[in-house]
Amino acid sequence: MAGDTDTGERAAHGSARLSAELRGFREVQRLAYECAETVAAQLRPGVTEREAARMQREWLRERGVRDWFHLPFAWFGDRTAFTGFRIPLQFFPTNRKLEPGMPFILDMAPVYRGYAADIGYSGSLGLNPVQDRLMSDLRPHRALILEQVRERRPLREIYENVERLMTRQGYANRHRAYPFGVIAHKIDRVKERRWSPTAFGFGTQSLKGLASDALHGHREGWSPLWSPYHFSDHPPQPGLWAVEPHLGFRGTGAKFEEILVVTDSRDPEESAFWLDDDLPHVRRWTEEKAA
Amino acid sequence: MSGMSGTALAGARERRVSTGGIELCVVELGDPERPTVLLVHGYPDSKEVWSEVAEQLAARFHVVLYDVRGHGRSSAPVPLRGGFTLEKLTDDFLAVADAVSPDRPVHLVGHDWGSVQGWEFATVARTEGRIASFTSMSGPSLDHFGHWIKKRMTRPTPRRAAQLLNQGAKSWYVGMLHTPVLPELAWRGPLGKRWPRILARLEEVPAGSAYPTASLPSDAAHGAWLYRDNVRPRLRRPRADAYAHVPVQLITPTGDAFLSERLYDELERWAPELVRRTLPAKHWIPRTRPDQVAAWISEFVTTREEPTAKAPQQKAPGKYADRFSGQLVLVTGAASGIGRATAFAFAEAGARVVAVDRDGEGAARTAEMARLVGAADAWGECVDVSDEQAMEKLAAKVAAEYGIVDVLVNNAGIGLSGPFLETSSEDWKKVLDVNLWGVVHGCRIFGKQMAERGQGGHIVNTASAAAYLPSRTLPAYSTSKAAVLMLSECLRAELASKSIGVSAICPGIVNTNITATSRFAGVDAAEEKRRQERSSRLYGLRNFPPEKVADAILLAVVKNRAVVPVTPESKGALWMSRFMPNTLRRIARLEPRL
Numbered sequence: 001m002a003g004d005t006d007t008g009e010r011a012a013h014g015s016a017r018l019s020a021e022l023r024g025f026r027e028v029q030r031l032a033y034e035c036a037e038t039v040a041a042q043l044r045p046g047v048t049e050r051e052a053a054r055m056q057r058e059w060l061r062e063r064g065v066r067d068w069f070h071l072p073f074a075w076f077g078d079r080t081a082f083t084g085f086r087i088p089l090q091f092f093p094t095n096r097k098l099e100p101g102m103p104f105i106l107d108m109a110p111v112y113r114g115y116a117a118d119i120g121y122s123g124s125l126g127l128n129p130v131q132d133r134l135m136s137d138l139r140p141h142r143a144l145i146l147e148q149v150r151e152r153r154p155l156r157e158i159y160e161n162v163e164r165l166m167t168r169q170g171y172a173n174r175h176r177a178y179p180f181g182v183i184a185h186k187i188d189r190v191k192e193r194r195w196s197p198t199a200f201g202f203g204t205q206s207l208k209g210l211a212s213d214a215l216h217g218h219r220e221g222w223s224p225l226w227s228p229y230h231f232s233d234h235p236p237q238p239g240l241w242a243v244e245p246h247l248g249f250r251g252t253g254a255k256f257e258e259i260l261v262v263t264d265s266r267d268p269e270e271s272a273f274w275l276d277d278d279l280p281h282v283r284r285w286t287e288e289k290a291a
Numbered sequence: 292m293s294g295m296s297g298t299a300l301a302g303a304r305e306r307r308v309s310t311g312g313i314e315l316c317v318v319e320l321g322d323p324e325r326p327t328v329l330l331v332h333g334y335p336d337s338k339e340v341w342s343e344v345a346e347q348l349a350a351r352f353h354v355v356l357y358d359v360r361g362h363g364r365s366s367a368p369v370p371l372r373g374g375f376t377l378e379k380l381t382d383d384f385l386a387v388a389d390a391v392s393p394d395r396p397v398h399l400v401g402h403d404w405g406s407v408q409g410w411e412f413a414t415v416a417r418t419e420g421r422i423a424s425f426t427s428m429s430g431p432s433l434d435h436f437g438h439w440i441k442k443r444m445t446r447p448t449p450r451r452a453a454q455l456l457n458q459g460a461k462s463w464y465v466g467m468l469h470t471p472v473l474p475e476l477a478w479r480g481p482l483g484k485r486w487p488r489i490l491a492r493l494e495e496v497p498a499g500s501a502y503p504t505a506s507l508p509s510d511a512a513h514g515a516w517l518y519r520d521n522v523r524p525r526l527r528r529p530r531a532d533a534y535a536h537v538p539v540q541l542i543t544p545t546g547d548a549f550l551s552e553r554l555y556d557e558l559e560r561w562a563p564e565l566v567r568r569t570l571p572a573k574h575w576i577p578r579t580r581p582d583q584v585a586a587w588i589s590e591f592v593t594t595r596e597e598p599t600a601k602a603p604q605q606k607a608p609g610k611y612a613d614r615f616s617g618q619l620v621l622v623t624g625a626a627s628g629i630g631r632a633t634a635f636a637f638a639e640a641g642a643r644v645v646a647v648d649r650d651g652e653g654a655a656r657t658a659e660m661a662r663l664v665g666a667a668d669a670w671g672e673c674v675d676v677s678d679e680q681a682m683e684k685l686a687a688k689v690a691a692e693y694g695i696v697d698v699l700v701n702n703a704g705i706g707l708s709g710p711f712l713e714t715s716s717e718d719w720k721k722v723l724d725v726n727l728w729g730v731v732h733g734c735r736i737f738g739k740q741m742a743e744r745g746q747g748g749h750i751v752n753t754a755s756a757a758a759y760l761p762s763r764t765l766p767a768y769s770t771s772k773a774a775v776l777m778l779s780e781c782l783r784a785e786l787a788s789k790s791i792g793v794s795a796i797c798p799g800i801v802n803t804n805i806t807a808t809s810r811f812a813g814v815d816a817a818e819e820k821r822r823q824e825r826s827s828r829l830y831g832l833r834n835f836p837p838e839k840v841a842d843a844i845l846l847a848v849v850k851n852r853a854v855v856p857v858t859p860e861s862k863g864a865l866w867m868s869r870f871m872p873n874t875l876r877r878i879a880r881l882e883p884r885l
Contacts, residue, residue, distance in 0.1 A: 129663055130663055130664060133660075133663055163831075167627065167804060168627075168653070168656075169656070170631055170635075170656055170657060170660050172836065172838075176834075228831070249660070249664075250635060250639065250664055250838070
């Protein structure tokens with residue numbers, strides 16, 4: 001497993017070998033988004049969450065994915081806003097069927113050639129003006145997060161500022177429903193093994209990485225989980241963060257999830273940047289702006 | 292056709308339509324080119340029961356009314372017995388419809404026996420293609436009623452037996468009307484004379500000069516045959532094929548003394564295209580709630596006429612859409628927290644929402660999002676509730692542009708914490724200005740408009756658990772909220788006679804931004820900031836969503852509840868304030884650390 005500070009230095013200095021590593025992450029992230037777009041295009045009325053999750057899994061397996069940070073999720077209808085979620089088991093795909101106009105979210109975290117990505121893709125079957133609006137309103141969140149990470153503000157404070165922006169927009173913060181209420185978590189390289197089991201939907205190798213990060217972090221005063229709690233009261237830790245702001249509005253949810261690269265560079269531009277700007281939600285905003 | 296009008300219907304064109312030896316008196320209002328809305332009156336009434344509704348509809352539709360045979364200025368069949376069967380009444384309807392709108396189907400509206408007839412028209416085959424829609428008020432199909440009774444008689448579970456008894460108690464007068472001669476004697480004698488007063492007192496029908504008409508005693512005497520000719524045969528052998536072949540809008544007054552709401556359970560079985568509307572009122576809604584009735588008829592007819600127009604029942608799927616669809620709801624403090632969530636909840640129920648806040652941008656945003664989730668319309672207004680003149684101006688603008696407010700939610704409030712001895716009179720003034728005077732202005736100005744309209748309404752005031760929960764940290768805030776609670780209680784007593792309900796909502800710890808904007812008296816700015824952040828975090832950990840408070844507010848309006856504590860701590864505190872106040876007092880002495 002690569003050291004976190006290493007990743008930072010590599011990005012900052014941009015040596016060919018090291019940015020190859022970022023390219024690896026970018027490749028798997030693109031693969032995952034491609035999967036999301038393909039599966040989303042295949043969704044029809046009557047498809048269940050389980051079927052949608054299986055479609056993602058199979059599509060990625062066919063393209064060489066053997067391990068997962070977590071197995072693909074699919075949420076339909078008011079489950080996109082995690083309505084009535086009390087226990088983590090409720091995140092797993094159910095037999096809920098997709099109906100015309102229903103919003104959906106596909107969330108997957110494949111590991112490909114040892115690189116992990118974690119993405120979230122929101123859409124709807126046909127027109128859903130509410131979710132459309134939510135997606136547009138996610139744009140300032142992406143900008144806010146990047147800006148405040150570059151300012152090296154404590155993660156907890158950024159979390160609260162994102163939540164404040166959501167409240168101002170009239171939305172509920174739904175990433176609070178995730179385990180530990182995280183808006184983001186660290187993501188890293190994963191050793192490729194012949195056998196890669198999962199536990200509760202999470203790849204054991206990735207969990208091991210997260211646990212080891214948590215242990216290091218606990219000693220050094222940081223955490224691989226970006227939460228509203230005290231343990232996130234520290235400046236951004238260099239490394240790769242899968243950031244997933246999740247808006248909820250009266251039974252409709254929308255999110256994006258993508259990798260934010262944090263380095264220890266002094267140059268603000270280099271100190272933090274989104275791994276890839278050519279993603280469906282970003283393209284969508286560019287088109288909106290152009291229109 | 293002649294231009295004369297001997298009725299309360301100003302500008303009505305009268306004509307006579309003859310059918311089966313009967314002369315029916317038919318009047319028309321509005322442009323005959325527009326879609327035709329045909330209004331059928333009930334018992335004991337004549338077409339004048341519709342006068343106010345008809346006038347409002349005439350601006351948009353071709354409105355037609357007629358006196359049912361034996362009523363008003365229509366002639367009566369001879370002999371009376373057997374002259375009032377639903378078959379003959381259907382002949383009358385078809386004759387009128389053919390005379391006033393030969394080429395296009397009509398939109399049928401019935402109240403009471405007019406609605407009983409309407410169900411017959413809407414479910415028999417020979418009217419197919421002559422009716423475009425049917426709006427039913429307080430009058431079930433006798434066939435559906437017959438099946439309803441049968442089902443409950445054959446398998447009387449306790450609940451079904453109770454429903455049967457309940458409706459039986461409400462139908463006492465039906466038996467009386469089946470006795471020979473006595474009803475006629477009563478109506479032509481003392482009952483006919485006292486009827487207007489009885490209507491005014493028991494049914495809250497405003498006493499007017501034109502209604503009931505002078506023909507009431509003979510209307511009521513003849514109309515007894517409606518019951519005698521139809522009730523027994525239909526209830527004994529209800530038709531098995533009484534399916535409506537048109538879209539139906541069912542308007543149910545919840546305070547109807549003659550009909551149980553349960554009669555319409557499972558009505559979807561008989562009327563596949565059913566839209567339900569509910570109104571807190573008594574039986575005579577064409578007289579007591581003409582604005583709402585006319586608005587719902589307009590909306591329903593327009594939707595059927597222009598299929599491209601948004602179908603509101605599809606657009607607003609929220610709970611209570613039957614109750615709030617199209618109603619005008621004004622919420623103060625609507626740019627955030629409970630106010631905003633409340634605006635959204637009403638929007639989901641299809642209401643028209645006015646979002647008021649001193650943060651104009653936030654109010655506009657609330658209005659915009661409200662339209663997105665189903666509000667029939669929504670507007671944002673930038674007003675400070677503590678500014679009396681601004682509130683007056685707002686009320687004038689709202690009345691002129693959007694109409695009279697049906698539901699007012701006085702929600703705007705600010706927080707103030709700190710020991711009494713360190714709270715300055717400035718701080719006191721600020722908190723009372725918004726929390727108390729804001730509510731006073733709202734109730735006074737908008738409540739007055741509601742009362743003057745005389746068609747009911749509801750006022751919701753957001754108090755707080757602090758209203759009955761003493762503490763050493765919130766003396767000023769608690770005082771202001773206790774005042775709001777008592778104001779609501781007094782107002783409820785005063786406005787009950789005007790059918791205006793008043794509810795006080797008492798939320799406990801709810802995750803809103805009130806903590807972030809609260810004033811903390813007796814500490815410096817830095818400490819105040821720290822406490823704001825700290826309390827926001829604590830409220831965030833408690834994480835009780837304002838949406839749940841909004842749901843409680845809607846339910847409070849629907850059920851007309853007086854005091855509604857929301858959140859477990861608020862309910863617990865209310866219970867303790869009643870049964871163990873000394874314990875509360877002891878707890879109040881503790882100083883929480885922030």
